[in-house]
Amino acid sequence: xxxxxxxxxxxxxxxxxxxxxxxxxxxxxxxxxxxxxxxxxxxxxxxxxxxxxxxxxxxxxxxxxxxxxxxxxxxxxxxxxxxxxxxxxxxxxxxxxxxxxxxxxxxxxxxxxxxxxxxxxxxxxxxxxxxxxxxxxxxxxxxxxxxxxxxxxxxxxxxxxxxxxxxxxxxxxxxxxxxxxxxxxxxxxxxxxxxxxxxxxxxxxxxxxxxxxxxxxxxxxxxxxxxxxxxxxxxxxxxxxxxxxxxxxxxxxxxxxxxxxxxxxxxxxxxxxxxxxxxxxxxxxxxxxxxxxxxxxxxx
Amino acid sequence: xxxxxxxxxxxxxxxxxxxxxxxxxxxxxxxxxxxxxxxxxxxxxxxxxxxxxxxxxxxxxxxxxxxxxxxxxxxxxxxxxxxxxxxxxxxxxxxxxxxxxxxxxxxxxxxxxxxxxxxxxxxxxxxxxxxxxxxxxxxxxxxxxxxxxxxxxxxxxxxxxxxxxxxxxxxxxxxxxxxxxxxxxxxxxxxxxxxxxxxxxxxxxxxxxxxxxxxxxxxxxxxxxxxxxxxxxxxxxxxxxxxxxxxxxxxxxxxxxxxxxxxxxxxxxxxxxxxx
Numbered sequence: 001x002x003x004x005x006x007x008x009x010x011x012x013x014x015x016x017x018x019x020x021x022x023x024x025x026x027x028x029x030x031x032x033x034x035x036x037x038x039x040x041x042x043x044x045x046x047x048x049x050x051x052x053x054x055x056x057x058x059x060x061x062x063x064x065x066x067x068x069x070x071x072x073x074x075x076x077x078x079x080x081x082x083x084x085x086x087x088x089x090x091x092x093x094x095x096x097x098x099x100x101x102x103x104x105x106x107x108x109x110x111x112x113x114x115x116x117x118x119x120x121x122x123x124x125x126x127x128x129x130x131x132x133x134x135x136x137x138x139x140x141x142x143x144x145x146x147x148x149x150x151x152x153x154x155x156x157x158x159x160x161x162x163x164x165x166x167x168x169x170x171x172x173x174x175x176x177x178x179x180x181x182x183x184x185x186x187x188x189x190x191x192x193x194x195x196x197x198x199x200x201x202x203x204x205x206x207x208x209x210x211x212x213x214x215x216x217x218x219x220x221x222x223x224x225x226x227x228x229x230x231x232x233x234x235x236x237x238x239x240x241x242x243x244x245x246x247x248x249x250x251x252x253x254x255x256x257x258x259x260x261x262x263x264x265x266x267x268x269x270x271x272x273x274x275x276x277x278x279x280x281x282x283x284x285x286x287x288x289x290x291x292x293x294x295x296x297x298x299x300x
Numbered sequence: 301x302x303x304x305x306x307x308x309x310x311x312x313x314x315x316x317x318x319x320x321x322x323x324x325x326x327x328x329x330x331x332x333x334x335x336x337x338x339x340x341x342x343x344x345x346x347x348x349x350x351x352x353x354x355x356x357x358x359x360x361x362x363x364x365x366x367x368x369x370x371x372x373x374x375x376x377x378x379x380x381x382x383x384x385x386x387x388x389x390x391x392x393x394x395x396x397x398x399x400x401x402x403x404x405x406x407x408x409x410x411x412x413x414x415x416x417x418x419x420x421x422x423x424x425x426x427x428x429x430x431x432x433x434x435x436x437x438x439x440x441x442x443x444x445x446x447x448x449x450x451x452x453x454x455x456x457x458x459x460x461x462x463x464x465x466x467x468x469x470x471x472x473x474x475x476x477x478x479x480x481x482x483x484x485x486x487x488x489x490x491x492x493x494x495x496x497x498x499x500x501x502x503x504x505x506x507x508x509x510x511x512x513x514x515x516x517x518x519x520x521x522x523x524x525x526x527x528x529x530x531x532x533x534x535x536x537x538x539x540x541x542x543x544x545x546x547x548x549x550x551x552x553x554x555x556x557x558x559x560x561x562x563x564x565x566x567x568x569x570x571x572x573x574x575x576x
Contacts, residue, residue, distance in 0.1 A: 155401045159437035160423075166433045167426050169444060170466050235444035 017064040018096040023047050024065035027221070031062070031212065034223040039185030041136050041153070046219040050092075056115055057216030059132035060089060063113045066128065069099030074109035079117040079264070079280030089113065106283050116179070118200040120263045120284040123209035125226060133194040133215040136222065138182040158182075158190050161233060169238060182233045185224055190233060193224075199242045199264045204230035245277070255279040258288040303387055304492060304524045305350040305373075310382035312368050312548075315339025317380065325547060327567065332363065332547040342368040343548045346382070352491065353522035357539025357556060359529060359571075365548040366528045370494045372396075373526070374413050375403045386410070386492070408438040412485030412523075416497035418477035421484065422469050428455065428480045429465035435487040454483040458513060475506035479513070486517065493525045499534055511537055532575040536560060544568050 015021065023045075030044040049057040067073060073093055077086035081104040090102050103109050106119040113130040123129060139149045142160040152158070161182055168175045179195040183204060193204060194213055204211060204224050211224040224230055232240045245253045245265050254261045256268075256276040263284055265277040279285035313321055318337035325332050325341040332341045343365035350356050358366040371377040373384060373395065384395040388410060398406065415421040422431050432451040441447060452462040458479040460472075469477050478498060485493055495514065499507040511534065517523060527538050535542055535556060542559050544552040544567070552565045563569045 151400070155404060157404065157438070159434055162437045162442065163423075163426055163430050163434040166437070166444065166447065167430045170427060170429065235447075236442050237446075238444045 014096055016097060017067060018050075018092075019047060019061065019064050023061075027061055027065040030221050031065075031223070034212070034221045035210070035225050037189075038225050038228050039189030039191045039222060041189075041191075041220040041222045043219055044221050046216045049216065051088075053217035054134060056085060056089060056113075056132040058214030058218075058221070059113050059115070059130045059216070060092070060214075061216060062130045062212050062214040062221065063089075063093065063111060064096070066130075067093065067097055067100055067111055069097075071110045072101040072103050072108055074103050074106060074112045074283075076112065076114040076117055076119065076281075078115060079119075079266070080282040082282065085115055104283055105287075106281075116195045116197075117264070117280060118196055118203045120279075120281045121287075122203075123207065125208045127209040129207075129209050129211045131194040131196070131211065131213045133192065133213045133220070134217070135180070136192055136213070136215040136218050136220040138180070138190050138192040153189055156188055158184075158233065161190065162235070165233065165235070169235075174241070175234075175238070184229075184231045184233060186228050189222075191222055191224075193230075197243060197264060198232075198240075201230070201232050201240075202242065206230075253277045255285060255288070258285045259292060260285065260288045263288075301351040301354070303349055304352045304354075305384065305386055307349075307369075307373070307384045308347050308382060310346040310369060310372060310384065311344045311380045312342045312365070312372055312377065313339050313380045314342055326549050327546045327551055330547070332365070341548045343372075343379075343545075346543075346545075346550055348543060348550075348553065350492075350524050350526065352524055353518065354541070355518060355525045355527055355539050357527045357529065357535040357542040358545060359532070359535050359542055360545035361530060361571075363547075364545040366530075366545050367496055368548075369545075370413075370496050370526055370528050374411055374494050375407055376413075388491075408435070409488055410490050410492060412488070412490040412493040414478070414481045414485050414493070414495045414498050416500050418469065418474070418481055421481040422477065424468060424470050426468070427466045428460065428469050428472070431469065431480060431484050432487050435484050439488045450487065451483075454487055455480070458483040458486075459509070473506075475502050475510065478502065478510055482510075482513065482517075486521075486523075489521060489523075491524060493523050495525055495527045495529075497529055498527075499531065500529070507534075514538060532560065532572065544571070 027044060030042050034042040049060055075086040075090040077083040094102055106121045111128050115132045137149055139152055142164060143149050165175050179197050180192050181198050181201050182190050183193050183201055184190045206227050208226055210226050213222050234240045247253055252261050253265060255278050257278050260279055263279045263281060266280045268276045268278055316337060317339045320336045321334040321339055321341055322344055325334055346369050360366045372379040379396060386393045386395055429451045432454055433447045436447050436450060452465055455465050456462050460476055460479050469480055499510055539556045542556045543550050546567050552559060552568050560572055563572050
């Protein structure tokens with residue numbers, strides 16, 4: 001070891017945002033390209049993070065290279081702010097990014113990193129949504145070779161993906177993809193919008209907020225820029241359907257906690273086998289509950 | 301008659317090739333392996349014309365380059381030299397000068413291919429109907445109801461029971477798989493169809509029915525076809541004109557009757573004599 005060499009150390013022992021400046025710059029450049037070509041899977045050198053690949057390293061690298069002092073970060077895991085993945089990622093950012101605020105409120109956040117949900121509350125032009133992506137390429141189910149998939153994307157050749165949907169309708173009378181629904185961005189590239197439920201896919205269409213998708217393990221970044229078309233892949237005569245949460249009688253189920261009937265619901269199965277439904281977006285649930293409680297107090 | 305395809309000096313060399321490849325291979329040299337560089341001259345100087353509604357036969361032994369010609373025309377393989385012009389209505393398209401996307405478009409919209417091995421032409425992971433749907437989707441039809449209707453019509457036309465359209469081709473017999481392939485190739489009503497050894501490996505009665513079907517389609521739709529086979533019977537039944545190939549060269553061409561009744565080249569004479 002060279003005794004004259006000293007490790008540059010700041011207080012935390014790492015540079016701001018954990019990643020070194022070169023890594024951040026590369027990711028930002030990749031982001032510019034990804035935004036310029038909506039839906040194109042831009043390759044980048046995904047760095048090692050102090051967590052396993054597949055635990056949101058792609059999203060985290062995006063967040064860390066975008067965040068700065070003055071930003072307010074919200075981290076969601078399947079809609080909830082308090083599940084393990086969200087808590088740990090938030091903690092990691094608090095540790096490595098001094099001066100950054102964190103929040104659980106959707107409307108307070110400037111940057112939202114999310115695992116598999118888009119918040120119920122409509123996002124604004126001032127917000128950026130980062131989605132963690134496990135499998136970036138929708139064509140992977142029909143074509144194993146990445147070189148050929150690249151050509152297919154380039155030529156806009158998605159017939160084999162549509163054949164898969166055709167087979168679904170033949171076998172099950174409807175398209176059975178529940179999440180990762182292939183979505184065409186700006187009329188050309190079809191993306192895997194990360195495992196968001198179908199319910200969230202229409203939110204990508206003409207979204208006010210910039211939506212960034214990062215796949216750490218697969219080393220790809222892609223984007224749905226603001227006010228860009230995002231159309232789920234469908235047949236002309238078979239419309240795209242989202243989850244409708246109807247019970248046996250055809251009534252829309254309500255959240256058992258806050259009573260909301262306009263949110264994506266999680267099914268909870270109790271020990272005795274009985275089922276209840278609750279908002280998947282914990283912030284939205286809290287908000288609705290608070291409004292309702294306030295109303296009850298006013299009337300009482 | 302309207303010309304649909306014109307091929308000039310088509311050549312294909314597998315390997316690096318050298319200056320002596322062409323002169324040191326061919327029927328006269330009795331080889332298609334270049335002794336100087338070890339490359340295989342699969343086809344050289346193949347020229348022909350094809351008219352609308354016509355069936356052209358390409359005959360020759362294994363390795364004579366007959367499949368190579370069809371493969372380059374269907375863009376499965378890139379040629380080493382030569383040109384081919386496809387007459388598409390008013391337009392003329394020089395096949396080998398097109399970019400990959402244009403070639404794919406032409407392949408999906410204007411050409412059809414039936415391979416000897418159904419595994420090349422069909423996707424065995426989807427149903428028979430799905431295979432036809434794939435081809436219709438490639439040609440930009442995205443209406444589920446219409447796709448279903450067209451697929452079941454095509455399968456009925458090629459005598460595959462439409463009730464079995466949602467089954468995997470894996471469960472079909474060889475003859476039925478071939479029929480599904482033909483239905484798939486015909487899905488977009490292409491003006492030009494390539495048939496590469498379609499009846500090879502099928503039993504005689506099945507062969508006869510497939511050949512009948514091909515003839516009927518040709519009469520009905522006026523589809524131009526290039527039929528590649530080593531079977532003289534198939535050539536006699538289907539083809540109006542025939543090319544005979546050996547070691548990558550066309551050694552004889554003309555009306556099928558003429559070639560079969562009065563072969564000029566020694567190889568063709570042997571071929572005809574051995575079969576009849």
